[in-house]
Amino acid sequence: MVTIYDVAQACGCSSATVSKALNNYPDVSAKTREKILKKAKELGFVPNLQARALSTNKTWNIGVLFEDKSHSGLTHYFFSQVLQGVKEQAEEMGYDITFISKNLGGVEMSYLEHCNRRKIDGVVIACIEFDEPMVQELMDSDIPVVAIDYYSEHISAIMSDNFRGVYELTKYLISLGHKDINYVFGHEVYVTEERIRGFKKALEEEGIPFSDDMLIKSKYSEKQPNIDATKVILGRDKLPSAILYPDDYSAIWGINTLRAHGLRVPEDISVAGFDGVEIGELVSPRLTTIKQNTSRMGKQASLKCIQMIESKSDDFTRITVGVELIPGKSTMAKK
Amino acid sequence: MVTIYDVAQACGCSSATVSKALNNYPDVSAKTREKILKKAKELGFVPNLQARALSTNKTWNIGVLFEDKSHSGLTHYFFSQVLQGVKEQAEEMGYDITFISKNLGGVEMSYLEHCNRRKIDGVVIACIEFDEPMVQELMDSDIPVVAIDYYSEHISAIMSDNFRGVYELTKYLISLGHKDINYVFGHEVYVTEERIRGFKKALEEEGIPFSDDMLIKSKYSEKQPNIDATKVILGRDKLPSAILYPDDYSAIWGINTLRAHGLRVPEDISVAGFDGVEIGELVSPRLTTIKQNTSRMGKQASLKCIQMIESKSDDFTRITVGVELIPGKSTMAKK
DNA sequence: CTAAATGTCGAAACCGTTTTCGACATTTTG
DNA sequence: CAAAATGTCGAAAACGGTTTCGACATTTAG
Numbered sequence: 091m092v093t094i095y096d097v098a099q100a101c102g103c104s105s106a107t108v109s110k111a112l113n114n115y116p117d118v119s120a121k122t123r124e125k126i127l128k129k130a131k132e133l134g135f136v137p138n139l140q141a142r143a144l145s146t147n148k149t150w151n152i153g154v155l156f157e158d159k160s161h162s163g164l165t166h167y168f169f170s171q172v173l174q175g176v177k178e179q180a181e182e183m184g185y186d187i188t189f190i191s192k193n194l195g196g197v198e199m200s201y202l203e204h205c206n207r208r209k210i211d212g213v214v215i216a217c218i219e220f221d222e223p224m225v226q227e228l229m230d231s232d233i234p235v236v237a238i239d240y241y242s243e244h245i246s247a248i249m250s251d252n253f254r255g256v257y258e259l260t261k262y263l264i265s266l267g268h269k270d271i272n273y274v275f276g277h278e279v280y281v282t283e284e285r286i287r288g289f290k291k292a293l294e295e296e297g298i299p300f301s302d303d304m305l306i307k308s309k310y311s312e313k314q315p316n317i318d319a320t321k322v323i324l325g326r327d328k329l330p331s332a333i334l335y336p337d338d339y340s341a342i343w344g345i346n347t348l349r350a351h352g353l354r355v356p357e358d359i360s361v362a363g364f365d366g367v368e369i370g371e372l373v374s375p376r377l378t379t380i381k382q383n384t385s386r387m388g389k390q391a392s393l394k395c396i397q398m399i400e401s402k403s404d405d406f407t408r409i410t411v412g413v414e415l416i417p418g419k420s421t422m423a424k425k
Numbered sequence: 426m427v428t429i430y431d432v433a434q435a436c437g438c439s440s441a442t443v444s445k446a447l448n449n450y451p452d453v454s455a456k457t458r459e460k461i462l463k464k465a466k467e468l469g470f471v472p473n474l475q476a477r478a479l480s481t482n483k484t485w486n487i488g489v490l491f492e493d494k495s496h497s498g499l500t501h502y503f504f505s506q507v508l509q510g511v512k513e514q515a516e517e518m519g520y521d522i523t524f525i526s527k528n529l530g531g532v533e534m535s536y537l538e539h540c541n542r543r544k545i546d547g548v549v550i551a552c553i554e555f556d557e558p559m560v561q562e563l564m565d566s567d568i569p570v571v572a573i574d575y576y577s578e579h580i581s582a583i584m585s586d587n588f589r590g591v592y593e594l595t596k597y598l599i600s601l602g603h604k605d606i607n608y609v610f611g612h613e614v615y616v617t618e619e620r621i622r623g624f625k626k627a628l629e630e631e632g633i634p635f636s637d638d639m640l641i642k643s644k645y646s647e648k649q650p651n652i653d654a655t656k657v658i659l660g661r662d663k664l665p666s667a668i669l670y671p672d673d674y675s676a677i678w679g680i681n682t683l684r685a686h687g688l689r690v691p692e693d694i695s696v697a698g699f700d701g702v703e704i705g706e707l708v709s710p711r712l713t714t715i716k717q718n719t720s721r722m723g724k725q726a727s728l729k730c731i732q733m734i735e736s737k738s739d740d741f742t743r744i745t746v747g748v749e750l751i752p753g754k755s756t757m758a759k760k
Numbered sequence: 761c762t763a764a765a766t767g768t769c770g771a772a773a774c775c776g777t778t779t780t781c782g783a784c785a786t787t788t789t790g
Numbered sequence: 791c792a793a794a795a796t797g798t799c800g801a802a803a804a805c806g807g808t809t810t811c812g813a814c815a816t817t818t819a820g
Contacts, residue, residue: 106809106810107768110769118768118769140479140805142807144806145806145807145808146775158509166501166506171501177526181527186523186543187523188521188524189522194519207472346707372681428776445779477776479777
């Protein structure tokens with residue numbers, strides 16, 4: 091391995107000067123700088139990031155907390171796109187991203203300790219159980235943290251405009267003549283609350299009375315709970331004319347369940363999803379859904395995280411990313 | 426930040442002894458070890474990985490090359506599962522994974538240089554254009570490298586049993602009475618060659634003559650090429666009774682194209698995919714496909730990479746991961 | 761022309777570990 | 791009991807950079 095000392099020797103100068111030349115310090119003459127850069131390239135010098143980090147205390151590394159708890163791989167269909175955004179933006183700005191786990195070098199440890207050992211510059215948290223004490227510990231630390239789809243007073247966060255999403259979706263259904271709408275919703279976190287708020291708001295604005303049984307509790311991205319929720323609806327005396335599901339996958343399971351029960355979608359009942367993952371395009375009928383701008387969410391997360399790192403400001407911000415209504419063929423005007 | 430020196434001072438011993446105690450060296454008495462460990466915990470000592478890496482030359486870090494060139498996100502549906510396997514296995518063995526890009530700290534560089542700066546211990550390459558000179562440079566370096574779905578004489582690689590996959594799929598179709606089978610195949614890489622070999626072998630064993638026009642060239646995971654390929658088939662005088670597509674997505678686009686042409690699947694024509702991603706389950710008719718064991722592929726990649734790192738052996742191995750036929754409803758017995 | 765300002769460089773300390781090797785104390789062996 | 795072996799520890803160098811501060815040379819100001 092050729093070091094800064096080798097370059098110094100080859101140039102007949104000190105390591106300090108080499109370091110300065112390489113880092114564009116002003117106090118090195120153009121001539122020596124030239125010579126040093128040339129020699130460095132010639133010798134194939136590659137700076138050692140650990141050594142540099144040791145003295146600068148900056149690793150150009152942002153950690154990502156991302157667990158596929160269900161091991162279903164399904165959560166990936168949404169979050170892997172977010173992750174791609176995180177990755178692209180970080181790379182563009184010169185940062186690497188590495189996953190934070192509970193094990194380093196064979197030693198079990200908390201997420202925070204992992205970050206501290208690696209001297210991670212900042213962290214993006216996505217797709218994880220935010221209530222875990224370990225996650226909270228990390229968010230409470232003084233490492234810059236950006237969360238995706240999580241609400242807290244003292245943390246920067248990126249979220250879709252969930253309120254507006256469901257609001258617009260519901261308005262759209264109402265505009266198609268639907269009044270009897272059910273909303274199968276995911277587990278109770280802030281994101282879900284916002285969506286339900288959007289649902290109620292749309293109903294209210296259109297003068298449709300809300301009642302609790304319009305809401306059916308389910309889970310995000312899980313098969314059985316959504317099949318069960320659908321069966322609950324099917325067991326009722328009077329069927330709604332439209333159903334919203336927590337996400338696109340759930341909607342598809344819902345559609346399959348409705349069909350198995352002899353109902354046609356959208357002729358007998360309209361169905362909409364949420365997320366706007368590619369699958370909605372492929373399935374027939376093409377799913378009506380709200381598309382989240384996953385790439386933008388990821389990029390914003392990286393951007394915000396890096397801003398926090400570089401400004402050393404610990405001011406937190408909540409950034410809302412716009413969503414888009416995708417009218418498909420799984421919904422139609424009520425007859 | 427509390428360092429090893431702080432611990433040493435608090436214990437009234439030298440930093441060397443602290444280091445030894447922490448790393449289970451034999452030449453430190455049980456008593457002092459106890460005291461050191463206790464004090465270290467008390468003071469909240471967290472070892473600095475960069476400092477350690479500087480002297481041990483080991484970073485507990487494996488790099489991952491993973492580019493979503495098409496930006497479609499689609500490649501992710503398969504590779505994100507592989508990646509999950511890579512991640513899980515690496516984490517279990519104490520390694521972190523970080524993505525390798527062409528930019529570090531705002532400086533453009535090759536993948537190899539990136540690895541060298543970070544002193545990555547080893548690399549897993551997946552989902553990338555292997556022909557790129559930069560990728561070749563990395564594979565030719567003396568960093569341990571494991572590739573996924575790539576064939577080369579001097580590189581360790583993980584691959585599905587592609588030959589057997591298409592072989593069994595074809596045999597299955599033949600067992601359903603199909604003789605007139607077309608194979609829409611992806612771009613020409615080793616994986617594809619193997620699959621075509623499996624296709625031919627199955628035909629041969631069943632005494633069905635092979636002809637070149639049974640093969641239609643297309644691309645993996647891309648919409649238009651597969652629609653086009655399907656149209657080529659539709660334009661022929663005599664339609665086949667079954668079509669194999671390069672992957673599940675392509676199969677679905679194929680099905681949609683066939684339907685748009687008035688054909689029913691599977692009644693008029695049988696269709697099969699490849700990969701076994703979840704979407705095949707959701708779509709109707711449920712797709713007949715070959716399921717690749719993505720998780721296992723990823724885990725094997727990490728495992729092999731770490732073995733190479735730790736044994737310092739540069740012997741390369743090719744590991745083949747078994748596949749599974751998933752009979753669905755997109756194929757049926759020929760009438 | 762002298763004093764001050766500026767430009768260019770290097771010695772050395774520092775970042776936080778690991779590891780070698782020798783010193784010393786203690787125990788074992790003969 | 792002396793010699794040898796063993797156990798326990800620390801000084802110091804090494805890993806590969808960055809950065810401060812002072813030295814010296816050169817240019818500018820007065």
